[in-house]
Amino acid sequence: MNSVQQIIKWILISLAGLLVIFLIVQDMALTGQLEFKTNLKDYTPRISSLGPPRRIEINKNVIIKEEPVYFDVYLPRDFDKIILEFELQNKNPQIKIGALINDQDMELKHLDDQPGEGFIKKSVEFDSLARFLKKGKIRFAVSVPELTKPVEIKNLTVKMIRPNLAQENIFDNIYKYLTFWKNEIK
Numbered sequence: 001m002n003s004v005q006q007i008i009k010w011i012l013i014s015l016a017g018l019l020v021i022f023l024i025v026q027d028m029a030l031t032g033q034l035e036f037k038t039n040l041k042d043y044t045p046r047i048s049s050l051g052p053p054r055r056i057e058i059n060k061n062v063i064i065k066e067e068p069v070y071f072d073v074y075l076p077r078d079f080d081k082i083i084l085e086f087e088l089q090n091k092n093p094q095i096k097i098g099a100l101i102n103d104q105d106m107e108l109k110h111l112d113d114q115p116g117e118g119f120i121k122k123s124v125e126f127d128s129l130a131r132f133l134k135k136g137k138i139r140f141a142v143s144v145p146e147l148t149k150p151v152e153i154k155n156l157t158v159k160m161i162r163p164n165l166a167q168e169n170i171f172d173n174i175y176k177y178l179t180f181w182k183n184e185i186k
Contacts, residue, residue, distance in 0.1 A: 097124045
């Protein structure tokens with residue numbers, strides 16, 4: 001009986017170890033890309049909910065009543081590029097997405113310049129992410145300067161891109177991953 005308990009104990013320890021290794025490998029983005037999807041209503045491990053609450057309304061989807069609104073994207077490691085793809089309904093002249101550089105400055109990019117009916121997918125891309133990073137996250141602002149009708153957001157897909165393992169030495173990759181954790185995640 002004692003040897004059976006030892007075998008079960010080692011199997012459980014091995015499974016726990018494999019789970020930890022699996023999670024680390026997922027965060028390392030060995031393929032060069034990570035993708036997360038959210039409805040922005042609820043906080044997820046990688047993407048916060050949209051806020052502040054007084055500027056939005058949550059029904060079937062998230063509705064922006066006042067601008068600007070914010071959400072955070074938490075990066076598990078260093079990435080070169082991030083693509084935000086919104087599925088939204090907009091009846092206003094324009095929507096801008098901004099990545100905050102510091103407390104006063106942000107890089108704004110146009111997401112949508114044409115009002116329309118129904119839900120459409122629009123994306124915006126940000127490069128050189130190091131200048132936006134603060135404690136392992138990037139804060140994005142959604143701005144609708146001429147907000148006359150609410151903007152409804154159904155989904156947000158976040159794609160993070162970096163060189164894959166085949167394009168980079170494995171030791172450099174691991175070093176960059178550990179350095180990111182040491183410098184950014186405190």
